Amino acid sequence: MPMNHNFLENWPFDVLFEAFTQQGEEVYLVGGAVRDLLLGKRPGDWDFTSSAEPDKIAAILAEAFPEHTLILKGKRFGTIGIDLSDAAEDVSFEITAFRKEESYTDGRHPEEVAFQASIFEDVRRRDFTVNGLWMDRHGAIFDAVGGFSDLKEKKIRCIGQADERFDEDRLRKWRCVRFAAQIGGQIDAHTRDAIIEAPTTDGVSVERIQIEFSKMLTGPDAAFAVRELKATGLWDDLLRRSASEDLPEPVTEKINEVPSDLAMRLAWLLQNGSADRVRAFLKGLRFSNQIVREVTVLLNFSTLDCRDIVKFKTALRQMGAPLFEKALALQKVKSDNAQNRVVFIKIVNDHEPIVPSDLAIGGRDLKSLGFHGRQIGDVLARLLRWVYQSPKQNQREALLERAKAWRDQENKNEGKQSE
The missing domain is CATH 1.10.3090.10 (cca-adding enzyme, domain 2)
Known part of the structure; x- marks a missing residue:
């Protein structure tokens, strides 16, 4: 089974083991960290267990790592944490006193915890055999619950x-x-x-x-x-x-x-x-x-279809590019519609207009043409839909001409209605 325990030879773990040994206390890497190492993975959490009681664990850590702050929120259950992270690497771990848990009444937490236990009693109160393994400072692994064979299987x-x-x-x-x-x-x-x-x-x-x-x-x-x-x-x-x-x-x-x-x-x-x-x-x-x-x-937006380019680009505007890409990825798993992604990539690479601010004109330009209030927003929306279909028309003169044509048509229609 693959394993890499070279980390035991590196700071801060060598300091940790040495500090407890000098005080005559046992300390072991335990649980999920050992499991992950046996699986060839870098552990996500570094958990240790020790023969020392919580107050002594805190004292040993404070002396070994004087520049770092202890995390005491789990002290009631025998756990002392310390964060040794720096700019180069995130390193934190918790050390829990050997313990025996007495009774549970809420389906989640023990009512009482006894700390004067052995490593064997400590691992037997844990959840699964693959989490009941422990390792010493030299990388030797111990198993009292059948966890090693279960992990192999x-x-x-x-x-x-x-x-x-x-x-x-x-x-x-x-x-x-x-x-x-x-x-x-x-x-x-x-x-x-x-x-x-x-x-x-x-x-x-x-x-x-x-x-x-x-x-x-x-x-x-x-x-x-x-x-x-x-x-x-x-x-x-x-x-x-x-x-x-x-x-x-x-x-x-x-x-x-x-x-x-x-x-x-x-x-x-x-x-x-x-x-x-x-x-x-x-x-x-x-x-x-x-x-x-x-x-x-x-x-x-589970049914994106680039054949309706206006709806396609409208969805892109409403979702934003990152979420739109997720939708396309889901669609690829479902139907492998490659054409949608091809069109999306072209839109991005060609910097085609997607939001009103991408248009070559803005509200001030429309105001100078006589539009006002809600008309400005409505006309910008119409112009955007127009250039969705013809991106090359996103030119100042072309947009102004189109807006003028709409204005003149509306004025003409109003004139007919007033006759």
């Missing part, structure tokens, strides 16, 4: 009894599906059955679920993730939590071919839903206003 399995692990923290049901999708694997049968028997996530904030959902959709196998959500009952629970039980079936076919962009994959997944229903679903899951807007716009 690409299998996600709960440590201990699955129903107990999920009762402790119901968010683990979503993390289970996400990890399986990320490693291109499967969920252990007993673990999967435990989710099917109790897919509810009450007690977990929808914001936390949305984060897991977003990671699934932008991950390497979104199709697998959504199929598992459906098969385990987590999808129906998600619809219940977001008050969107009437949302149509999600579309997983070809979703992995969609670029790994959250708005694009959401738009693909929810393409059978109306914009209003989709918007309500996304808002119910506390997605950002930007994501809600992008998804609904992509759904509203």
Whole structure:
């Protein structure tokens, strides 16, 4: 299994290990960081665990890294963080005291935490075997829960009894599906059955679920993730939590071919839903206003067609080039309509006018011709539609002549009506 642990020989981790060793305390890299290293990936989070209690962890870190500020918000649960980022690299990590968790009553957080534990007790209270591995300063990996073999088989399995692990923290049901999708694997049968028997996530904030959902959709196998959500009952629970039980079936076919962009994959997944229903679903899951807007716009402009150049350019004006490109990319996955992209590239390369400010004349010019008030905006809009069809006509004299012709025609019509 590929692994690179050369980082252990580099600052700041060598300083970290040495500081705890000198104080007679154990410290190990643990959990997802070890998992990612075994998969040949650079970890997204660096988590350590130590025999030292929280106050001593804080003291050791303060002495080892005197110029940096400790992060103490997780101290209640035994976690001390520190940010060592500089202009060259982002480096931060958390160290948590060995702990035993006593009881959970809200489906998310332990009521009590005991810190006088061993590394073996610490890993046995964790969620999945692939997250129960730990590594010392020399790169030696230790496994007391079968995580190494499960990782080789690409299998996600709960440590201990699955129903107990999920009762402790119901968010683990979503993390289970996400990890399986990320490693291109499967969920252990007993673990999967435990989710099917109790897919509810009450007690977990929808914001936390949305984060897991977003990671699934932008991950390497979104199709697998959504199929598992459906098969385990987590999808129906998600619809219940977001008050969107009437949302149509999600579309997983070809979703992995969609670029790994959250708005694009959401738009693909929810393409059978109306914009209003989709918007309500996304808002119910506390997605950002930007994501809600992008998804609904992509759904509203899902049938772009350059054969109607006025509508095509009008859509470009309303969406903006970045979102328009996303719409074209989605369309390519669906129908591989290459001509739309060819036309779009030509519009961009030729700097064809798209918004009123691109016109060779403006409001002052129209005002000098006798237009006023709303007439100015109306005439600019008409001129824009005209040059959509004939971009070469975006010349000052041509536009002024066209505006004069419209003015004269309107004056003539008014004269006839007054007779």
